Amino acid sequence: MLAFLLRRVMQAAAVLAVVGLIAFSMFRFAGDPVNQIVGPDTPASERAEIRRSLGLDDPVLVQFARYAGDVVRGRLGISYQFRQPVSQLLAERMPATLELAFCATVFALVVGVLMGVYCALRRESWLAGLFQAVSLIGISLPTFLIGILLIYLFSVTLGWLPSYGRGDTVRLGWWTTGFLTWSGLKALILPSITLGLFQMTLIMRLVRAEMLEVLRTDYIRFARARGLSTRAVNLRHALKNTLVPVITIAGLQLGSVIAFSIITETVFQWPGMGLLFVQAVQNVDIPIMSAYLLLVALIFVTINLVVDILYTVVDPRLRLSSARTA
Amino acid sequence: MSGYDLDAGDAPPVPLPEVAPSRIARWRDSDLLASFLGSKTAMAALLATVLMVGLAVAAPLVSPQNPYDPAQLDLINSNLPPIWQADGQAPFYLGTDDQGRDVLSAVLYGLRLSLIVGVLGVITSGVLGIALGLVAGYAGGALDTLIMRIADVQLTFPAILIALVVDGVARASFGGALDVGPLIGLIVISIGLSFWVQYARTVRSSVMVEKGKDYVQAARLIGLTPPVILVRHVLPNVTGPVFVIATINLALAIITEATLSFLGTGLPETMPSLGTLIRTGNRFLFSGEWWIVAFPGLALAGLVIAINLLGDWLRDALNPKLQ
Amino acid sequence: MTETILSVRDLTVTFDTRRGPLTAIDRVSFDIHRGEILGVVGESGAGKSVTGSAVIGLIDRPGRISGGEISLRGERIDTLSPEAMRRVRGRRIGMIFQDPLTSLDPLFRVGDQIVETLRAHTELSAKAARTRAIDLLAEVGIPAPERRIDGYPHEFSGGMRQRVVIALALAAEPELIIADEPTTALDVSVQAQIITLLKRLCREHGTAVMLVTHDMGVIAEAADRVAVMYAGRVAEIGPVAAVIAKPHHPYAVGLMGAIPTLSQEADRLSQIPGSMPRLTAIPKGCAFNPRCPKVFSRCRVERPEPILVGASRVACHLYDVTEKAA
Numbered sequence: 001m002l003a004f005l006l007r008r009v010m011q012a013a014a015v016l017a018v019v020g021l022i023a024f025s026m027f028r029f030a031g032d033p034v035n036q037i038v039g040p041d042t043p044a045s046e047r048a049e050i051r052r053s054l055g056l057d058d059p060v061l062v063q064f065a066r067y068a069g070d071v072v073r074g075r076l077g078i079s080y081q082f083r084q085p086v087s088q089l090l091a092e093r094m095p096a097t098l099e100l101a102f103c104a105t106v107f108a109l110v111v112g113v114l115m116g117v118y119c120a121l122r123r124e125s126w127l128a129g130l131f132q133a134v135s136l137i138g139i140s141l142p143t144f145l146i147g148i149l150l151i152y153l154f155s156v157t158l159g160w161l162p163s164y165g166r167g168d169t170v171r172l173g174w175w176t177t178g179f180l181t182w183s184g185l186k187a188l189i190l191p192s193i194t195l196g197l198f199q200m201t202l203i204m205r206l207v208r209a210e211m212l213e214v215l216r217t218d219y220i221r222f223a224r225a226r227g228l229s230t231r232a233v234n235l236r237h238a239l240k241n242t243l244v245p246v247i248t249i250a251g252l253q254l255g256s257v258i259a260f261s262i263i264t265e266t267v268f269q270w271p272g273m274g275l276l277f278v279q280a281v282q283n284v285d286i287p288i289m290s291a292y293l294l295l296v297a298l299i300f301v302t303i304n305l306v307v308d309i310l311y312t313v314v315d316p317r318l319r320l321s322s323a324r325t326a
Numbered sequence: 327m328s329g330y331d332l333d334a335g336d337a338p339p340v341p342l343p344e345v346a347p348s349r350i351a352r353w354r355d356s357d358l359l360a361s362f363l364g365s366k367t368a369m370a371a372l373l374a375t376v377l378m379v380g381l382a383v384a385a386p387l388v389s390p391q392n393p394y395d396p397a398q399l400d401l402i403n404s405n406l407p408p409i410w411q412a413d414g415q416a417p418f419y420l421g422t423d424d425q426g427r428d429v430l431s432a433v434l435y436g437l438r439l440s441l442i443v444g445v446l447g448v449i450t451s452g453v454l455g456i457a458l459g460l461v462a463g464y465a466g467g468a469l470d471t472l473i474m475r476i477a478d479v480q481l482t483f484p485a486i487l488i489a490l491v492v493d494g495v496a497r498a499s500f501g502g503a504l505d506v507g508p509l510i511g512l513i514v515i516s517i518g519l520s521f522w523v524q525y526a527r528t529v530r531s532s533v534m535v536e537k538g539k540d541y542v543q544a545a546r547l548i549g550l551t552p553p554v555i556l557v558r559h560v561l562p563n564v565t566g567p568v569f570v571i572a573t574i575n576l577a578l579a580i581i582t583e584a585t586l587s588f589l590g591t592g593l594p595e596t597m598p599s600l601g602t603l604i605r606t607g608n609r610f611l612f613s614g615e616w617w618i619v620a621f622p623g624l625a626l627a628g629l630v631i632a633i634n635l636l637g638d639w640l641r642d643a644l645n646p647k648l649q
Numbered sequence: 650m651t652e653t654i655l656s657v658r659d660l661t662v663t664f665d666t667r668r669g670p671l672t673a674i675d676r677v678s679f680d681i682h683r684g685e686i687l688g689v690v691g692e693s694g695a696g697k698s699v700t701g702s703a704v705i706g707l708i709d710r711p712g713r714i715s716g717g718e719i720s721l722r723g724e725r726i727d728t729l730s731p732e733a734m735r736r737v738r739g740r741r742i743g744m745i746f747q748d749p750l751t752s753l754d755p756l757f758r759v760g761d762q763i764v765e766t767l768r769a770h771t772e773l774s775a776k777a778a779r780t781r782a783i784d785l786l787a788e789v790g791i792p793a794p795e796r797r798i799d800g801y802p803h804e805f806s807g808g809m810r811q812r813v814v815i816a817l818a819l820a821a822e823p824e825l826i827i828a829d830e831p832t833t834a835l836d837v838s839v840q841a842q843i844i845t846l847l848k849r850l851c852r853e854h855g856t857a858v859m860l861v862t863h864d865m866g867v868i869a870e871a872a873d874r875v876a877v878m879y880a881g882r883v884a885e886i887g888p889v890a891a892v893i894a895k896p897h898h899p900y901a902v903g904l905m906g907a908i909p910t911l912s913q914e915a916d917r918l919s920q921i922p923g924s925m926p927r928l929t930a931i932p933k934g935c936a937f938n939p940r941c942p943k944v945f946s947r948c949r950v951e952r953p954e955p956i957l958v959g960a961s962r963v964a965c966h967l968y969d970v971t972e973k974a975a
Binding site for chain 1: 705707735736737738739740743744746747748751752753754755756757765766769770814817818820821
């Protein structure tokens with residue numbers, strides 16, 4: 001188990017190192033950092049001075065080491081647009097994104113699993129057909145189009161839900177939450193559905209396909225031959241076996257919710273990290289772009305690691321084999 | 327001995343595993359045309375795709391207006407509703423936007439741009455992926471490991487993020503203002519770099535299989551060079567899967583371009599794709615001019631769903647086991 | 650004569666396919682008596698397993714029982730409601746599948762699987778069921794059952810898993826056990842142990858067994874009577890000793906000739922030329938006629954009905970004395 005864990009941690013570190021290298025290259029080579037600091041008519045001698053003071057003349061490896069050191073200490077540079085430390089900007093925006101991603105994830109998991117199980121067990125029913133059709137649309141349509149459609153329906157036409165922003169938020173230390181006010185909760189609904197819909201359809205299709213596969217296995221036939229109730233066969237044996245592989249893929253997919261929130265946050269003007277990133281791309285704000293990339297990579301890698309560990313907890317076969325290798 | 331519990335509606339359930347046709351036989355027996363004619367969805371999807379591609383190609387001929395030509399726009403015609411509403415005016419069948427631009431013309435030209443970028447993006451990612459897959463599979467060793475590791479790392483990130491980063495870095499490198507031509511090239515490259523992994527994996531595994539076979543050894547003996555062997559013998563084997571990936575990726579590429587444009591990092595408002603039109607139209611949602619966003623949105627949704635349905639059908643028809 | 654446990658009359662199973670119905674089982678009849686082991690033998694696809702599935706009511710769509718009767722102790726069971734049939738499964742008819750590696754749910758402890766089966770059919774408390782489960786494991790010869798009961802299936806060897814499967818089949822003391830190729834997936838050395846165990850348990854509990862196999866060696870070792878199936882029909886049924894020593898149906902003759910015996914040289918095994926027809930192309934008349942060495946004109950037009958020949962019933966025109974005399 002320990003060896004397995006160690007190997008996964010090392011893989012995660014390698015991925016982070018690669019992304020770090022990319023982030024550093026962006027930082028260093030995409031556009032001249034000096035140009036971002038000085039005006040166009042600064043004399044060459046002054047430019048050279050700034051170059052030296054920024055350490056841009058040092059060997060690339062030294063610069064990378066310095067960059068990595070800065071990143072580890074949370075010094076992610078100064079945003080060109082806001083003239084503020086990037087770490088501070090990200091910290092301000094993070095709660096909005098994480099709360100949105102959390103709600104979208106819960107929505108995608110709960111609804112996706114329920115619909116998937118229903119479609120697998122009642123394959124011939126009209127409702128299953130409807131779910132399948134909805135899933136096709138959910139998987140085909142671009143996220144922003146779904147967001148616009150929801151806004152048109154529930155904000156413009158019906159006037160039930162807000163179309164932008166987080167509503168009222170409450171400060172808890174450095175964290176701001178929308179969970180504690182009525183308007184904050186209402187503001188979460190449409191963005192969460194928009195963000196979660198794609199993952200929901202994926203999970204639904206995955207659960208359906210996996211469950212149909214499991215229902216064909218010998219141990220399910222044997223469970224039926226033992227005279228267990230349909231309920232026990234479907235919801236104990238089949239569902240548990242379905243969810244084991246679904247956990248991995250769904251878990252990995254849910255990591256991308258954070259990245260997909262870029263689009264949703266733009267549609268709903270949600271003041272999170274994704275919106276910050278899009279504005280950074282529009283305005284060529286490299287420090288924010290590279291920092292965001294690093295942060296997303298960190299979140300991804302962490303989620304992958306957690307999913308791997310969860311997987312071994314759920315599946316006794318893996319628990320044993322990893323114990324053996326240890 | 328559970329050969330009889332085949333999926334209902336699949337191949338005829340023959341309760342003898344021995345006579346169930348092998349996958350290869352099933353592939354050979356699968357009559358693509360018959361399967362196509364048997365699927366109403368596939369036929370409708372093809373019809374819709376052909377219709378939209380036709381309209382896109384013929385956009386300059388059928389559009390009432392050239393939406394890229396500012397001289398043709400007249401503010402007197404701005405914000406007209408579709409023809410079936412009280413204030414609607416011919417020839418603006420689907421209404422106009424705040425610049426007096428005909429929505430129908432803008433949608434047709436936008437469709438054209440979206441398709442061009444999508445197809446070019448798919449070709450770029452396909453060529454890149456197939457080439458890297460061939461190299462990785464044939465060379466093996468460190469090069470193979472390097473390519474496949476990059477693929478693994480990239481696969482953990484959503485394509486849209488990669489496209490955004492490539493797009494952003496390129497903008498930073500070239501400075502702000504780019505012409506439309508290079509801008510299209512930039513978006514195509516962003517899409518190409520985002521979607522090559524699946525091709526590379528498919529081609530690589532096929533190369534690995536073929537490499538060990540006798541005829542490749544034989545071809546080598548008669549003096550054919552590795553690239554010739556690869557291209558002549560391995561590529562034909564992967565056309566099916568590659569074609570399926572390309573179809574499904576076409577929809578993804580179109581969505582990616584639309585998303586980039588919607589986020590304001592794609593095509594500019596002077597030369598709008600469907601995504602740009604939706605971005606600009608979105609501003610009018612609250613003031614009641616719903617048609618400015620609705621028709622580009624419908625066109626995009628219809629195009630993507632039709633291509634996806636075609637891709638799904640093609641995948642099932644060519645190889646039911648392909649993921 | 651001992652009590653008849655299972656009585657199958659003219660059982661017909663049809664698979665509805667897009668190209669029309671296929672008859673997998675065609676008017677099959679047999680009885681199994683208390684404490685008796687009936688071997689059902691035939692090539693792969695002869696319909697042995699489908700017959701077993703039909704008896705326990707586990708024919709999956711698109712298959713269905715389209716004719717005949719199945720009675721358990723004189724009570725029709727093929728017409729029971731799904732819920733009533735579920736209570737028959739496990740309680741009155743147990744089943745053992747071919748592959749012990751895939752018959753047990755990998756995510757549940759073997760003890761839990763036994764306990765859940767017991768509790769589905771009896772009023773035992775959780776504690777009593779666990780005690781009974783340990784007894785069952787001991788009875789099927791699993792060492793240290795009080796410890797192994799908390800093991801997962803993958804921690805057992807193939808032979809041990811098949812013992813667990815047998816324990817599960819026997820858990821609620823059924824009157825009939827259907828063993829579908831119970832030894833095929835096992836090592837040769839383990840096969841004999843499992844057959845011995847099965848025989849002993851059935852003698853002790855008075856359970857009737859339908860032993861489905863393609864292995865004549867297993868039949869000779871374990872069965873009291875044997876039914877030889879060909880293309881979904883019973884070709885010959887009779888006492889094992891009689892059928893092996895003096896088979897009547899030309900197909901049975903060929904099948905017995907294919908068993909190597911000590912008195913025969915191994916390279917002189919007789920084989921039946923050709924192969925069994927597909928379900929889509931079963932010939933008119935006797936299904937065996939294209940391969941039969943003794944075929945005559947009547948075999949190609951009229952299907953033979955079973956006739957009593959000695960202690961066996963044989964479906965072959967060769968033995969139809971009345972017709973010959975006429």
